[in-house]
Amino acid sequence: MRMCFVTHKVKKGDGQGRVNYEVIQDAIGHGHRIVIIASELSEDLKNHPQVEWKKISVNGWPSELIRNQIFAVKSTLWLIKLRSLIDFTIVNGFVTYARSHMNCIHFVHSAWLASRYHPYQEGKNFRSFYQYIYTRLNRSLERYAMKRTSTIVAVSDQVKQELVDKADISAEQISVIRNGVDLQEFYPRLVERETLRLSEDTVYAMFAGDIRSSRKNLDTVLKALAEVPDVHLLVVGWTEGSSYPQMAADLGIKDRVHFLGYRKDMAELMSAADLFVYPSRYEPFALVLLEAMAAGLPIIASRNCGAVELLNEEAAVILDDPDDSKALAEAIRSCAFNRNRLKQMGEQAARIARSHSWKDMARHYSRLIEETAHCKTMTAAES
Known part of the structure; x- marks a missing residue:
C-alpha cells in the first residue's frame, strides 16, 4: 500500500512528531511505500528508499496562524497532485483542506476554547485576543477536517469525550490509541x-x-x-x-x-x-x-x-x-x-x-489502518 502522512513534523523529541515517526517506521516495516508531506523530517527517514518527502517550508511567516494556513494550502495542492498515486492518507487535526482516510487528534481546540483556563477567559488583552482568534478558527477548521475523514483517532479517552461533547463527532467514528514511551530511554536507573x-x-x-x-x-x-x-x-x-x-x-x-x-x-x-x-x-x-x-x-x-x-x-x-x-x-x-x-x-x-511502548502504540495504529483500508476497499467494490 502507498500511504501518505500529512503533518507538520515527523521526528523524535516532539510529542505529535514522535507518534508520526513511530507509525511510519512500523508501516515501513510492513513493506508500505510512504509519502510524507511535512515541514520537518527525521534525518534517518530523509534518504530511506521507501520514503518520499514533499517538504513544505513555512519559515519566515510572522505567526503560527499564517504558517498553518500556508501549510494547509500547500499540502492540499500536493494531495490533489498525488491523488491517483496514494492509497491511504493520514493527517493530524487540521493540516489540509483535502479529504483523508484517518485523522489523528492530539489537541481539541473546541474543548480548549470552552475551557475556563483559555487565556481569553483569564484576561482581555492583545495576546489573549490573538489566542482567541487562533483557537476559534482552529475549532472550525478541525471540525471541517474531521467531517472529511473516515476514521478518527483520539490520544486519550478524555480527547474522545471532548470530540463527542464539544466537536459534535459521533463516538462510533472515534478510536482511542494512547501515545507510547521509549522504554529504552526512560526506565528506572540509579543516577549519581x-x-x-x-x-x-x-x-x-x-x-x-x-x-x-x-x-x-x-x-x-x-x-x-x-x-x-x-x-x-x-x-x-x-x-x-x-x-x-x-x-x-x-x-x-x-x-x-x-x-x-x-x-x-x-x-x-x-x-x-x-x-x-x-x-x-x-x-x-x-x-x-x-x-x-x-x-x-x-x-x-x-x-x-x-x-x-x-x-x-x-x-x-x-x-x-x-x-x-x-x-x-x-x-x-x-x-x-x-x-x-x-x-x-x-x-x-x-x-x-511498560505496557505502553511506542512499538505497542504503532501496532494499534497498523491494525486500525488495515481495518479502515479494508472498509474503504469494500465500500468501493460495493459501489
Whole structure:
C-alpha cells in the first residue's frame, strides 16, 4: 500500500512528531511505500528508499496562524497532485483542506476554547485576543477536517469525550490509541546526583513543560512549594520570556527552585528526581507524564491531563482542582517525606508504563489502518 502522512513534523523529541515517526517506521516495516508531506523530517527517514518527502517550508511567516494556513494550502495542492498515486492518507487535526482516510487528534481546540483556563477567559488583552482568534478558527477548521475523514483517532479517552461533547463527532467514528514511551530511554536507573550537581540528601520534585504558558500551571506548583519547606523543585523548560523565575523570588523560594532550561538529558534528570508534579490546567494527553512514569517516578497530576486515565492511586495522586495550591502542597508533603511510599508508587508507575511502548502504540495504529483500508476497499467494490 502507498500511504501518505500529512503533518507538520515527523521526528523524535516532539510529542505529535514522535507518534508520526513511530507509525511510519512500523508501516515501513510492513513493506508500505510512504509519502510524507511535512515541514520537518527525521534525518534517518530523509534518504530511506521507501520514503518520499514533499517538504513544505513555512519559515519566515510572522505567526503560527499564517504558517498553518500556508501549510494547509500547500499540502492540499500536493494531495490533489498525488491523488491517483496514494492509497491511504493520514493527517493530524487540521493540516489540509483535502479529504483523508484517518485523522489523528492530539489537541481539541473546541474543548480548549470552552475551557475556563483559555487565556481569553483569564484576561482581555492583545495576546489573549490573538489566542482567541487562533483557537476559534482552529475549532472550525478541525471540525471541517474531521467531517472529511473516515476514521478518527483520539490520544486519550478524555480527547474522545471532548470530540463527542464539544466537536459534535459521533463516538462510533472515534478510536482511542494512547501515545507510547521509549522504554529504552526512560526506565528506572540509579543516577549519581553529584554528576547533575544535585544533593544526595535533598528531596527533589520535578516539573517539565512550556513555562511560558499558564496552561501548564507552574504558578500553582510554586505556590504549593512555598508551603512545603525542605523540598526543592527542578524545572525543565525555556525560561526566556517566562515570569516564573521572578515569581519564585517573590515567594521567597528562589533558592529551592532550580530553573534548568531546555535539557536533552530528561531521562537522567527524571531518574535523579523523587517525584513528578504536573497539575496542568488542560492537557489532552501529556507525554511527559508517561515518560516520568517509565522512569519510575511517583506522579502528582491534575485530572485535566489525559494520561492520568492510565494511573491508579497506587502510582499517583490525582487532583480534581489544578488551581488548589493547598491540596497540591498536601499531596507533595504526603509523598515527599515517605520514602517507602515513594518507592512503591514509583514501581507501580513504571509497571504501568511498560505496557505502553511506542512499538505497542504503532501496532494499534497498523491494525486500525488495515481495518479502515479494508472498509474503504469494500465500500468501493460495493459501489
